[in-house]
Structures are given as C-alpha cells and as structure tokens.
Amino acid sequence: MAKSKQISSIDIGSTKITTLVAQVREEDSSKLHIVGAATSPSRGVRKGQIVNIDEAVESIVESVESAERMAG
Numbered sequence: 001m002a003k004s005k006q007i008s009s010i011d012i013g014s015t016k017i018t019t020l021v022a023q024v025r026e027e028d029s030s031k032l033h034i035v036g037a038a039t040s041p042s043r044g045v046r047k048g049q050i051v052n053i054d055e056a057v058e059s060i061v062e063s064v065e066s067a068e069r070m071a072g
C-alpha cells in the first residue's frame with residue numbers, strides 16, 4: 001500500500017472561511033488530491049482584520065471540522 005501525506009489549507013476572508021484537505025501520494029507526488037473541502041460564513045473578520053477572535057475561531061473550527069468529515 002502506497003503512503004500518502006495529508007496537508008490542509010485555510011483561507012480566512014471577510015465573507016467566508018474555506019478549508020481544503022489534500023493528499024500527496026507517494027506514487028504521484030507532483031499532484032495534490034483534494035479529499036475534503038468546506039466553506040463557512042466568516043464571523044469576527046472585517047476588511048481582512050480579525051475584530052472578534054472568539055467569533056473568528058468558531059468560524060474556522062466549523063470550516064475545518066466540515067472538511068475533515070468530508071476527508072474521512
């Protein structure tokens with residue numbers, strides 16, 4: 001069985017938080033295989049600045065957990 005590494009990316013914007021979960025497979029390390037993706041409304045972020053850390057954390061956790069569920 002081939003090994004793979006998992007990486008994640010989180011984009012924190014003023015309107016939405018987007019999370020991607022991807023695998024880099026040993027047999028084809030030149031490609032990312034997206035295995036999970038999620039978007040949640042951004043709260044606590046205005047004009048690119050975090051203005052309420054608690055709300056921002058809640059939005060990030062929501063997006064990350066959704067992407068993790070999709071990735072399995």
